[in-house]
Amino acid sequence: MSYSMTYDVIIIGGGQAGLALGFSLKQKNIPFVILDENEQTGMSWRKRYDSLRLFTPGSYSQLHGFHLKGDPKGFPDKNEIADYLAAFKIQNELPVHREKVIRLTQNERKQFLVTTPNKIYTAKQVVIATGAFHNPCVPKVHDGTAGFEIHASKYQNPSQIPNGNVLIVGAGNTGVQIASELSKTHQVTLS
Known part of the structure; x- marks a missing residue:
């Protein structure tokens, strides 16, 4: 197990919330990393049922002004959202590491230790952005x-x-x- 560098913020979860927060932190030059267990950005959307569509129009589903392709009054499907999130990550050069977090603790200096199968990350702050319904x-x-x-x-x-x-x-x-x-x-x- 190796130790990685220390970040001001570690975001656990690379979906909409994690990417949106990462964008904001990058704008403020705050050192951060996003840890996500999925093999690619947007994968949690791709795994859902085939006919899934948002209940909100595309124009209300955009992150930080980044345009969602398609009809702004239409209701995007799961693959459109997955593609959108992947493009948002690439366009904004967000640092997403493909690692599953297996433990979160604090050391005696009140730093957070985020353990993955291969590394231990250290951070001043941690944001859990894995979604509310991760485990059915x-x-x-x-x-x-x-x-x-x-x-x-x-x-x-x-x-x-x-x-x-x-x-x-x-x-x-x-x-x-x-x-x-x-x-x-x-x-x-x-x-």
């Missing part, structure tokens, strides 16, 4: 006899879902979009 919550709701069950994080498209009635639990953006899509091929109940 899958409650145990049946005894195994109720049939097929899938969490939205594993859902890609209707071909995964067996014939029959479908119950979708959760009426947030994801639940509503999936329910709308599945209602074309299944009898759907949204709870």
Whole structure:
């Protein structure tokens, strides 16, 4: 395990929030690095279900004035957002290191130690920008006899879902979009 240089700020997570913060820190000449476990910028968007679209128009989904391609009044899909984030990182030359953070501690001097499988980074401040729903919550709701069950994080498209009635639990953006899509091929109940 090797020690890396010390930064003023380490951002854990290279999605929208991490990149936007990185942009602001760079504008102020504050030494920082972004650590992200994904193999490329925007990958967390690419892994989501095939038909995912934003609920907000493209003109409201831009970071720091960086133009999002396409109709500004249209609703970008997941790949457009992934491409946009990757282009934003490149255009602004943001330092994203492809490393998974496995531990965050503080030393006796109150510096943060950010441990990855290969390095220990040191920082005065750390920002966790990994998103609110990084680990899906899958409650145990049946005894195994109720049939097929899938969490939205594993859902890609209707071909995964067996014939029959479908119950979708959760009426947030994801639940509503999936329910709308599945209602074309299944009898759907949204709870």
